[in-house]
Amino acid sequence: TLDGFIFxxxxxxxxxxxxxxxxxxLGLSQ
Structure with a gap:
């Protein structure tokens, strides 16, 4: 995964x- 990005x-x-x-x-991007 990239920097622990998983869903x-x-x-x-x-x-x-x-x-x-x-x-x-995601919170920062919104």
Whole structure:
């Protein structure tokens, strides 16, 4: 993974799990 960026997407497209690092990056990008 890139800098601990990992997430799991359900078949319907919803994010079921996202790593803490990814959450931080997404929070900053929004």
């Amino acid at each position: 799991v997407v359900a078949p319907d497209g919803k994010i079921m799990y996202i790593s803490e690092t990814a959450s931080v990056h």
